Amino acid sequence: MRRLLILAILVPCPALCLGEAGDNAPPSPRLKRTVSLSLQSGFASTFQLTLGGTFGAGPAWQSRVAVSVGEVFRKGDSITLSGWNTNDAPSRVNSWIAGASYRARVISRPGHTLHLSAGLQRWRFPTVKTGAQDWVGAWQMQYQTKVRALPVLLTQESWTLFHSPLQKGTLLFTQLYTEHPLVKRDNWKLTLRHGPQHTYSWDFYSTVDHRVVRYAGFVLLSHGKTTLETGYRQQLGLQPRIPDNRFWHVMLSRSF
Numbered sequence: 001m002r003r004l005l006i007l008a009i010l011v012p013c014p015a016l017c018l019g020e021a022g023d024n025a026p027p028s029p030r031l032k033r034t035v036s037l038s039l040q041s042g043f044a045s046t047f048q049l050t051l052g053g054t055f056g057a058g059p060a061w062q063s064r065v066a067v068s069v070g071e072v073f074r075k076g077d078s079i080t081l082s083g084w085n086t087n088d089a090p091s092r093v094n095s096w097i098a099g100a101s102y103r104a105r106v107i108s109r110p111g112h113t114l115h116l117s118a119g120l121q122r123w124r125f126p127t128v129k130t131g132a133q134d135w136v137g138a139w140q141m142q143y144q145t146k147v148r149a150l151p152v153l154l155t156q157e158s159w160t161l162f163h164s165p166l167q168k169g170t171l172l173f174t175q176l177y178t179e180h181p182l183v184k185r186d187n188w189k190l191t192l193r194h195g196p197q198h199t200y201s202w203d204f205y206s207t208v209d210h211r212v213v214r215y216a217g218f219v220l221l222s223h224g225k226t227t228l229e230t231g232y233r234q235q236l237g238l239q240p241r242i243p244d245n246r247f248w249h250v251m252l253s254r255s256f
Helices: 002-010
Strands: 034-044 060-070 078-088 094-109 112-125 132-147 150-163 170-185 188-204 207-223 226-237 245-255
Touching: 094 132, 150 188
Parallel strands: none
Antiparallel strands: 034 060, 034 245, 060 078, 078 094, 094 112, 112 132, 132 150, 150 170, 170 188, 188 207, 207 226, 226 245
16 A cells, blocks of 8 residues: 555656646646766675675675666656665675666655655675575655754665565665764865664565664765765664674765
8 A cells, every 4th residue: 555655646647637727727847857877986894784784794895876867757856777786805796786766756845855766676685695686666755854954854765575585575774864064165065964774674584573773974075076975883783683783884976
């Protein structure tokens, strides 16, 4: 039912749909099609799943590429093709994700913005249990507001296994972030971003219930469309077999 509601929101109204004004309704403004490319690469302490487990001795070289086309069906929407890869330096084992998604802005008011997205992903994780080769449905809700002039970003991501050699299920990952501008000079900007994270599983890879709680912090140094990001997070396992651990990463990204 939740998936049907999300899809109903995201599917744009056909061209023949009419509002209450019928044929006298004013024509919609023409969309300005945009294309953007985002590249990111750097190192992390290891490859870690949202479920809490780590794989490989690390460090891991991780890269991401995304191509987005904006203003496709309605103002504020986009279609994105993306790929992500992590390579464990000692073992040279690659794990990767490739996917496509559609994102729509459903609320846009002063101080309140809500985006919903839905997509399909292909996962290939050779070191996860007996090997994960999955087709995954991916959904995301992103809500942005301000609390006493402090920006707040709430993100909920959900993944459902459609096809997998492992146990099928659904995973929910929730993040809450706020930002503090530290330095802004000419085209340079230094920002602190931090907040809690939480993971809950319904039989995903044979896991259940509350998995982990994390607190993450990031420092971002931006110049134009280039950003150097350093991050650190502390994980607390909520089940006996999930370890407490620390995770770090250093990433350089560029958008075009």
